[in-house]
Amino acid sequence: MIPLRVKIDPFPISEPLVVRLQNNGSLGEGTANAILRGPDFVEYDVCGMSLTVRTTEPDSLDGDVVMILPGQRSLHRLIRNGSSHNTFLVTEQCDQKCVMCSQPPKKHHVDLFEPFFEAALLAPFNATIGISGGEPTLHKSRLFEFLLRVQAGRPDIEFHILTNGQHFDEDDASALQSLDRTRVLWGVPCYSASPEIHDDIVAKRGAFEVLERNLALLGRNGHRIELRTVVLNSNASGLADLSLYATTHHPHIAFWAIMQLEPIGYGRQNWGREFFDSSRIFDPIAAGIDIASIRGLETVLYNFPLCTVPEQYRRFCANSISDWKQKYLPTCGVCSAINRCTGFFEWYPEGRGFSSVGAL
Ligand code: SF4
Structure with a gap:
């Protein structure tokens, strides 16, 4: 690590x-x-x-x-030189308590936007900087100010911002439109087309309704959205419905990231209950991908080791696990696909994870 x-x-x-x-x-x-x-x-x-x-x-x-x-x-x-996995953790506060959260929320907040601004100015040319939390938009005015200042000083920098999509409103239109929309990608989680299931997963009543409104708001203001869905035992069977929902109601979504669970934070606490062994059952994920493909929504699989995915779906797998927390198992040492494979999280519990892993 x-x-x-x-x-x-x-x-x-x-x-x-x-x-x-x-x-x-x-x-x-x-x-x-x-x-x-x-x-x-x-x-x-x-x-x-x-x-x-x-x-x-x-x-x-x-x-x-x-x-x-x-x-x-x-x-x-x-910002690690030569790495494409650099993220500013702007707050540890959050208004949700998602069952898979890798960074469980804390009450305390320390405002580090100024040093983050200074760091962004020193970033390599054309760097992509991740913005994460907690929930960054809990400090929305500071976040927008930071983004606009960096944009003015370093227009070459791109941002990938993770947000639960709960805190935008119509008053943000001006700030959203002032941003260079070609250089900002919002990563917004949606776990189910069923409001009840989504709200249960994020532990917040009414979250789905707000999310739906704000996905539309981001789209109306011309922003690119990466819809993110962590596959869990509690939502896997609904991936086809979610695919239908996303392509019908949010055709402006740039692409859909279907993600495997990260065993850290609440993800580790809830691993036994929520880890969906996609090396054993892939059909619900395949159904979601197939519907999205037919309807023109690009799909990508994050955190799926290649050998856990049926061959015809391996082309959707991305090398998504950040370099600093990525590992491979002993069997990977003789695998011909290791250079294309995302491998495992450093904290992956061998023996309690995928039932089928093996060199290709
Ligand atoms: S054996 Fe290891 S490197 Fe090869 S596909 Fe499986 S997880 Fe990836």
């Missing part, structure tokens, strides 16, 4: 600090240059102050944009 936090020696700051670590030469403003290297540390010059990073793999940090918070003994790797 790739660490997203790395130990540092005490560093005397009173405000969050964002810099790009540079091991050789200087990239200019916002850059901390390495001035001393040892077997288990690198010392960087940060505006005349010495920052000591404790690592035995300094090259892995070269070019990373990192954030240091006052009083903390580790840095946060906000």
